[in-house]
Amino acid sequence: MTFFKNLIKSIMSGELKGRYFRSKDFGVLHKDINKAVESVMSKSGEVSSLVYAEHLSNLIEDLDDKQFIDFFNTLLEKYDIDPNSLSKASIEYSKNKTQKNLEIITRSSEPQWVELFRRLNTVSEGTLKLVKLRERIRSLEKDNPDLAFFDAALLNLFKHWFNPSFLVLKRIDWSTPASILEKIIAYEAVHEINSWSDLRARLEPEDRRCFAFFHPLIPNEPLIFVEVALTDDMPKTIDQVIKIDRSVTLDKDINTAVFYSISSCQDGLSGISFGNFLIKAVAHKLKQKNEGLEKFVTLSPAPDFTKWLKEKSIEKDLDEDSLLKQALIYLLRQIEKMNFPMILSLDFI
16 A cells, blocks of 8 residues: 555656546546545546546645635535435334445445545545544534534544554654654643743753654644653642752652643544553553552643533633532542543642
């Protein structure tokens, strides 16, 4: 598959783009995006399908917002579920429960445009393009509620494609390529990184760690990363952790791992939780390398705490003691879900 992807990438970047292919296996690459969709959906050969899918992917990226919305409305109209076929398949399956009839009802219950997404995933950088596509869909969804169909379908596909067992854990340090370090700066969502010196202070010292999850098909884009300080005690404030001028904790004195920042990098993957898996994986790796580690703590803001309060219909204007009590309840329940022994500390200052 890699060979074919490279071949298609070469073709699409060359002078043949947009022209007739000499091979009898190819037709014209339509500038009309709806005809381009028809070409993708009608081709089953590996090479021809990749060529048409690559072309369609490029057309979608070039759409302005109005064209983008119109395009998806057309998909919903032309390639949605056929209720009659689904009803017929359902009746047939209820009469005769066979594997063949199950396959028919499964196909009938899925919109054809879901298969279109699968084919778009095969192109060069297709997975990343679909993540960015969902990001754009979500940005327009509020005023265009029908886009929610595509948002949900992509999320469902991503939950399979971004299964934690597929992800690669990598350490980010000062020797990591600058292109990725720049993204760490840009994606940091908890404690802003103000300069390269600031970043260096978080990555280079021996008592600092940063780990990220990557997907094999998106090797240059971190999905989520966590920053860790290795200390000899639980810090009282975040300033003790992130200040540039500080003393480095010696290996022999390290007994605490402080998870002080965790940042999700891709808005297009919203709804997929990587955080628990990342923390577990990093804690396991740190414990292997540092036998003296006894405590794992966090000074990060409690994720989704406000949302949890609203869901529980708890008043926002609580006094400090009541707020602390609710925060502890919330965090203890999160620990139970993670099934991981962690000592947590909130910094309310």
